[in-house]
Each structure stands twice: as structure tokens, then as C-alpha cells.
Amino acid sequence: MGRSWLRDYIIKRLLYSVIIACGILTITFVLVRVGPSSPADKYLANIAARGQDVSQVIAAIEARYGVDKPIFQQYADYMGNLFRGNWGWSFSTSMPVIELIKTHWIYSFQLILLSSLFAAFLGVLIGIYSAVKQYTKVDYAFTFFSFIGISIPNFWLGIMLILVFSVRLGLFKTYYDTTLPLFSLDNLKALVLPVITLGTGMLAGYVRYTRSAMLDNLRKAFVTTARAKGLPERTVIGKHVFRNALLPLVTIIMFDLGSIVFGGAYLTEIIFGIPGLGQISFNAIFANDYPVVVAVTIIGTFIVLLVNLVTDVTYTYLDPRIRYD
């Protein structure tokens, strides 16, 4: 059976992703540039202190930043540069945008990866256990805790954890130390609280989802058949039920991965002082540093689109019945 349709589908999706990315890029660019604030704003205070000619200095600064040209020109310049691989110069940090991203993406990445793994593994295991032991006290307890997990505001959880474990108990450092080598145990330890903060919400979601997906499948006919065949319960659960629940579960995990890049990770980075892309883009917004904002948005969008595509393609392997035409 040929999979040629799959190749066509992938190409179509990729093209489609590029268009969406361009759309998002444009919207971001316009938003950042159209606002009433300008990169010259942070000079205002110092100009004030010096009693200088404000409008002249602002005009010169805006000329230096290239934001005095008409917006279409700026857009065209920016897009032109982008396609040539020049992502611009970050004014608020005085370095090329590409360099900025290269030095900081790893912190976001390790945080998101670890949180997702933590949430996925633990969540799925608890979900399966909960489903199998439905209506027992354990199940109720887990259900209750998963509600708590998705309800707790993650930024509040973060500062509470810091208050209790770092400040009062002194078990962890209150800030993230970037001098630690990435693959060291110390680094892992430093990431414990951030991962818990970011992962709790996802964890709870996975528990609930896995549980309900498992429950749905446990009722199905093929389970009775497998049991009737005399297969051990563990095989029934692990091999049959879980496999079927896997498909939608994978969707959710992938979707979460894409969407927490901004949102939860953003806030966690700020609270724990992890200099990842979230914190970079946040500072850039406040400094009106539009090349950085647009660049980080593109990356986030690209990740989401890529993840969606990979998910959809994975679907076809997990369930050969699915076809996209």
C-alpha cells in the first residue's frame, strides 16, 4: 500500500505552515511597531535629567534604531533580511538576535522537556492506575488531587514553593544558577522546583485524560474478548487498552508541548530567574525591542506547527485506518 498521499499531505501542510507563520509574523510585527511606545522611551528619563532637547534626541534615537521609516518600509526591510538569514540586531541587549536566541534557547528547552517528561510519565502512570482501580479510595484521591493540580495558579505555586522550600527550609537555591554544567546533578536539582511548578498543571491534565481514555476503552468489546482469551490482566491493560488510549493521549502531550512554550513556561522562567526565551521575549516587549519579539514568536509558532504536523503524521502510524486526503 503506497504512502504517497502522506508525502503530498506533508508537503501541503508545510506550505500551509509557512503561510500561517507569515501571517503571525506580520501580526506580531504590526502590533509591536504600531504601539504608542517607542524604543526611545527609556531615554526619556535620562533626557529629562539632562534637560536636553527631547524631540531632537528622540528623532535621532529612532533614526538609529531604524524605526522612523514608514512601517511598510520597515516590514519589507525586515522580511528581506529575515529570508537572507539576518534576524536583526537586538537593541535592548546589543547583540544579534540569532546569537541571543542561540545562547538562551537551551534553558527554555531543558525546562520544557523535563516538565513534559515528568508530567507525561507520572501522569500516564497515575491515570492508568486510577482507571484500573476505578471507584476505589485511591481513585478518588487521585481525582481530587488532579483537580487541585489543574486549578492551582502556576505562578502562585512557584512563589509558594520558593517561600517554603528555598527561603524557609533552605533546601534549594532561590535563583537558577547558570554556571552549572547542563548535564550535572546540581543542575537537575536546581530545576526541581521549576519543573514541579510547570509540570503540575500538565500532570493533572494527563492523569484525568488518561483515566477517562482508559475507562472508555476498558468498556469496549475487544477487552472482553482479550480477557475471555485468558490473557493476563497486565497484558490486557498494557497492550490492548493502553495502546488504544495512546492515540489521543499523544495528541494531548504534543499539543501541550507546543502550547506551554509560551504561557506557563514564560511565567516559570520569570519567577525562577531562568534566562530562557520566555524571559528574553518578555524583557524585549517592555523594551520595545521588536526584532527579538518577532523572532521568539516565529520560533514558538514554528514549534507548534511542527509539533502539530508530527502529531498528525504519527497518527497515521499509530492507527493505519487514518488517511488524510
Added chain:
Amino acid sequence: MRKFGFFLAMTIVLITLTVGCAKGEIKEGKGTTVSGDFIDGQSGGDAETLNWILAADATSFSYVGHTLDSLATYDNQWNLQLRCLAKDIEVSPDGLVYTVTIRGDLKWSDGSPVTAEDYVYTLKNLMFSDWLNYPYKSDWQEEVDGKTIFVTPQVVNDTTFTITRQTVYPEFIYTIYNLTPYPKYIAVNYEGNVEAFTQAPEFNNLTYTGNLGPYRFKEWVRNDRFVVEKNPDYYLGKDIGAPYFGQYIIKLFNSPATMQAALEAGDITESGIEPAEVNRFRSMPNIKVYTIPTTGYWLLAYNQRANGWEGLKDKTVRQALSMAISKQTISQAILLGFAEPAYSFIPATSQWYTDKGVAKYGVVPLYDKQKAAELLYQEGYGIKENDGTIKVTNKDGTPLNLVLVVSTGNKQSEDTAFSIRKDLLALGIETEIKLIPWATLLRQYVMNTVPGSKQEPAYNNGLDALSQQSWDLILMGFGTNLLSPSGSHVFFTSGGGLNYFGYSNPEVDELFNRVRSKEALDKNVRQQIYAEMSRVLSEEQPVDFLVFNRANVGFQKNVMRIEPGINMGYNYYMWYFEPAK
């Protein structure tokens, strides 16, 4: 946080930019072995660039200051500490020509000598240029025949250059003291092209700094840390082995709370401490805390332009309001004692401050709400209630509502605004507090234009100009340069560039003119003029001077040779860690 942080940073600039040349003496002990890294905690935000001539923020200057010395600085007792100068700057008798001589042993990183040519080039081709648009160029300008022109720098020989003015300004020398050069041999390659200059790798990575600073640039991870390493060639330190730290690291924190926790845990060497935590830190066995005065003060500006309450144009009314606002509450309850009431723009710690004859509104006996109400009633702004108390109102008897604008981002100034509102409420005045982001505040409330004209907004477009939004009171922080307080002329003279509240008094104008003129070259005369200024302004109350802040800095106990004071960083390259017993 932002405004106060700015002025704290300014202080720290003063502290750290004073990398300097001590007059060759070492206070106690000879050299000490190099050990450990000094980690300096900061929570006010990262620097913008190391290409300092483009920077607007004080943090950028403070970073660069570790790798480049300025020409001179002051110690805690206002003794001049020469740095790259071999001798003091000479001023000609007519006060117009400054002769600067630099040391002969200064070298750039490629080995070539630092010469007067580098300094003059930095001034003429970079700072004064149009293509670069240096934000602080007005420091080097003067008004001659109604036109603004630059001063004239000129090379005399390899180690000497002059700067010639046409008008006398005794405090110009302090501007010169802060001068740091760019290497001409590198800068010429970027001349005229501001984009290339902005992105120049040599300037962004401080690869040229040679032996001009105690440290050399090592790395800068944005929003995280700035690391410089010991410079063994440092012209001041190489004979005594200074500096005594392997690295000087500025570690950035998102909030003062995490920074203080790191200090407590011993993860960093030094950090600022918030007022509420000082007592706790003082009692820690491994930390020593210093409380130092700063140049920052808060003021409440009274809008004397046409779009403010008409009463504010009346001096008695302003005095009455200042009489009702408690400075004690601000310094004791809000700042927990780490502030002192201000009566003038010159702080008590400055050599130019005189207490005599200064009117002290806001503290007993000139803190008297009753009397304040009576004064306002006298001027027509009140009605007598049945029980004899006075309720302050408009002239026509309608309730008086004032607008108080304060910028967001600083909890303490917010608190102060609320305290002021409460004080005014006791008189019967309703105050609406507007919390506005700083940049918006400047644009809409401070900048003004003459209505109907097409001029660009400026901070003082003449006394007829009005700001976009109307306001009555603005609470803000400012800083006085301790060495040259006359910089505050921007605030209090009629044409002052920052006189956004529209105050005009020919007597004050005259005083500021005199202090920037020839007669003020005599220190005694200058003292008298400043004393008179404090006296007049404290009585005139163009703004209500509120409080001067104190800052608290904590160090690990094992840091030696710290001299606490207002410029305590001036000898920081001599600090060392006490060897563990």
C-alpha cells in the same frame, strides 16, 4: 522600583565609576594574594550595551567602569583621587581653559599607547558628531550669544590636551573627570556609519580596554551575569598585585527578595538590602551591613502652569500644602527610617549645604494641618464650618479636587502618594491618584507645548506651554550631583530644560547664573550662593522637597578594606577576601 532603582544605580555608578588612581598609597598591608570571585548582586535590570557611548542607562556605564577608568573620582571625604591623570586638571585663571594631562603608561589591548589624541577624538568625532547622536552631548555644550555650541578640545602633545570654553562654568570640571576615551585606531573604521558602530564587535566585547581598568571583559550572559576577570596589567594595581579577586561577577536577579536570599545563603558577596530586612541582616553573623546616604530625593511638583489648580501659583498656598504633608510619615512609616526630610535640593551630606535660614516645611513646627488650613482660608480657599473648623475648598466654595500623578513600578513612591493623599484629605481636599507608567507620564504630563503652536513637545517650552493632560501634583524622584548641584538649574530656572512645572523667579535665575559664573570659582562665594539658594527655594516651595533616601548594602563579612561612605566603591579594586583561618 524603576525610579528608585535608577537613583540607586546612579549612586552605584558614582561608586563603581570611581575606578581610579589612588595617589599611590596602600592603606594597610601590602599586597594580598588573589583569591575567589566577588559576586555583586543586582536586581535593577541588565545593562543595555557595553558600547557605552550609545547607552542611556546608568547600568551600562557601571559595567564598563570595571574595565575603563575615568580621569578622576572622589573618596568618601571628597578628596580628589586621580585616575588616569598624572596631575590635577589645571584651570586657567579666567576659568575658560582646562588642561588635562594623562599618564604616559596607558596602553590599549594591542599595545599601542593611549594618547591625548584618543580623548580628543572621542570628544570631537564621536560625542559631538551628528551621525552618532550621543545622548549626553549637552554636557559639552554652552550658550554663546543665544546659540548652543560645543566646547573646543585640542591636542597639545601625546599626553596633554585642552578644552576651551567661552563661558565660565566652574562645575564643568566634574564633567571632564568622568571622561573615558574610545580607541581612535578602531573607531575610525566605523566613523560615519552608526549601524556599523552600534554592532562593532570590539566595542560590544570591550576587547580594547588594555590596562585602563582593574578588570578585563570575560563574558556577558544577558539577563544573567556579567563577568570580568582580573587584569594583571592594571596600571594602578600591577605593582601591588591588585585587584585581589580572580573575577568580578555581576549577577542579575529578578527581584530583591531572591537577591537578598542569595546574600543570606552566602551565594553572592554583596547586594542591596531593602529597608524591612535590614535589621534581620544586621544580626546575621556572616554579613555586614552599611547604611549610606544617597543623592536621590523625592519631590512633589506643584503645577504652576495654566492647566493646574490656580492656587498653586500662590506661594502661600504652596507653603500651606507643604505644611500639611508629613515628611515623618514618609521617612519613618514608609521608608522605615532610612530617609531624612529634605528641605532643599542639596542634601545635608553635601559640602554645599547650609542649614541656616532654611524653612523646614513638613516637620514640626512647620508641620501643622490646622495652620495650613488657616493659611489656605486666608488666601480665600476655604469655608468655616459651624464648629469653627476650616474645610479647604475652591474660591467659589465648591469642593477642591486635585490630581496627583505618580509613576508605576515603585511601591514606595506609590505608598508616598497615598500618604500625601491622606494628609490632604484631612484638610478637606480630595486627591485623585493616577498611576501611570513612567514613559507615558513623561509624554503626557511632563512634556509641554504652547497650545495652538506646532512645536515639538519639550520638557519646558516656555512658561505658556501646557502638558497634554492636566495635573496638579506629580510625585517623582530626582538626584542631585553632590559635586555640582548647580545641575539642578534645569529644574528651578525659568528657562531650565526640566522646569516642567512652570516655576519662575528672577531671584533664583540670578542665583543660578552667578553660581555658574566667574565669581563662583571662589569656593567661599559658591558656598554662599548655594546657601542662599537653599534658603530661597525652601521658602518659595516651587516643589515640596520630601525626603533624601538612604541605601543599605550588605557584604559577606570576609570582604576587607571597605570604607563605608557615600562613595564607598572608590577603592573597590583594593578589596580582598580575608584568608580563612
Added chain:
Amino acid sequence: MTERLRDIVRRTSQHLRSNARLINYYWQRTQRNKLAVFGLAFIIFLVLLAAIGPFFTLDPTAVNFEEKNMPPVGFTIEQSVYNIETDEFTTKEIPGTWKHPLGTDSKGRDMLAMIVSGARVSLQVGLIATGIAIILGTIIGVMSAYLGGWADNALMRFTDVMMTFPFFLLLVLIVFIFGPSLVFIVLAIGLTGWTGTARLIRSEALSLRTREFVIAAKALGASDNRVIFRHLIPNVISLIIIIATLSIPGVILAEAALSFIGLGDPTVSSWGIILEAGQTSLNTAWWVAVEPGIMLFLTVLAFNFLGDGLRDAFDPKSNM
């Protein structure tokens, strides 16, 4: 337009009223879920608190620096004031009092009063922003499903773009640009949060489209508008209710998160603003951050319980 809105509401309530037994049935099913009942009870309590609470509490805007940073009842805290002349501290022990049972903030404002008035703000934001998002999402979803063809395609592509856009980043951008006033915050949240609703409503409407009653209506000559507003929308009401209940907590949290990073409206005291003020003094006045956080948590929890219960109740497949 308001005519039609009134029409819809009238039709919907008619629909629900004429099916009192139906409502009762759903209510019975919801009731069986204890957690959902707790959730509803808490929400009602919150609404009451927001509506009449302010009459019973102290004035939340009353500033009093003599009483700043007082702890909640039962706790005692030390406050030191520095004396510049003597370089000494005077330390006082400040116990919590019943006058301020939950303590005070850095300006001496009563925490209980601020929490109560914050409830009002948070609920308003939650309801209005969710309302905007739901209305927008429903209209787009139903129109897309019903009109089909290129209109459907265009609308869905647009929804895709908006969905792929990092939600929080977009929010931060909009609020930063237009200024942190409550109006903009509510609008921003509403205008960025409709995509999920649109998707869900669309698939529901698609399935409804092929049902008999719609075909019958069209056969009788009903116009497109009529079919949309009088037939399709009332049938997705139950879905809308569930989506709304589950969206409100997200909206409340979004406003709190914005306040937390400093983009909240400083003139109102929402829970997020109180929390943001409290996080800088975590060491000295922990209650200022803990109390609003607890309220946010409980509110979100309540809505989640309720929404979950409603979803189970309305789902014919789940056996209760």
C-alpha cells in the same frame, strides 16, 4: 442587532422553560456529583461576597500607615524602624488583631476588604471576558459550520492562525501596547480566547446541520439567518454553558497572570494586583501573596468542579 439578541435569549429561555423536566433531569445528574455541588456552592458564595460583602467590610481603600503590614489574627510579626542619628533600630512586635482579621498590606489597607472587593473585579473580568470570547467563538463557529464552502475554509484558516499564535504572548503585547487598563485587559482576553470555542461549536454545529429539523426548516423556506439563530444556536446552548464554565477560570487566571508581571490595572485591586504587590515582600508580609492566591485557587477549583460535573451530566454516554 439587539433585537435579534433579545430574540435569541427569549427563544432559548422559552426552550429551556418549556422543557422544565429536561432541566430537572440535567440538574439531577449534576447533583450526583458532590464535587460539582461544592463548586456551585462556592461560586454562589463568591457572588454573594462580591455583591454584598463590601457593605460589611472596612473600606478597602482606606490607607493608614500606622497599621501597615499587620499579620492575620493569630500571628505576630516584628517590625523595625531605623533611627539615622543613633544608628539603632526600634523593634516592635505587631500581633494580628480582629480589626484586621486577614492582616493589612503595605499601605495599611485591610486585607479582608481588599479580597472581597477583588472578588468583584475578578468575577466581572471572568464573566465579561468569557462572554466576549464565547459570543465571538459561537458566531464564528456556527456561521462557519452552516455556511460551509469557502466561507468555512476562510474562517477556519483564520482561526488556525489565531490558535497557533502564542496566546499569552499576544495578550502581553496587546496590553503592553494599549495600556494596562481594565477595559483593554478584558477586551484583549476576550478577543484572543475565542478560538477553542469556535472549533468546538463548529464541530457540534456541523453534526447538527445534517439533522432532520434543520433540513425540515430549510425545506419550509427558512432563511439562513433564521436557521442559524433560531435552530442551531439554541441547540448548542448546553455546550456553550459547559465551555463557559470551564473558560472562566482560565480568564481569571489570565488577568491574574498579567497583573503578576506588572501589566495589571493599578487602579483596581484585583486579586492579581494584590498578589503582585505581595510577592516583593514575601519574606516580611507573606500573607499579602498567600491570601489572594488561595482565593484564586479556590475559585478556579470551584469552576473546574462545576464544569466537570456539568459535562458529565450533559454527556449521555457517561453512566451516573
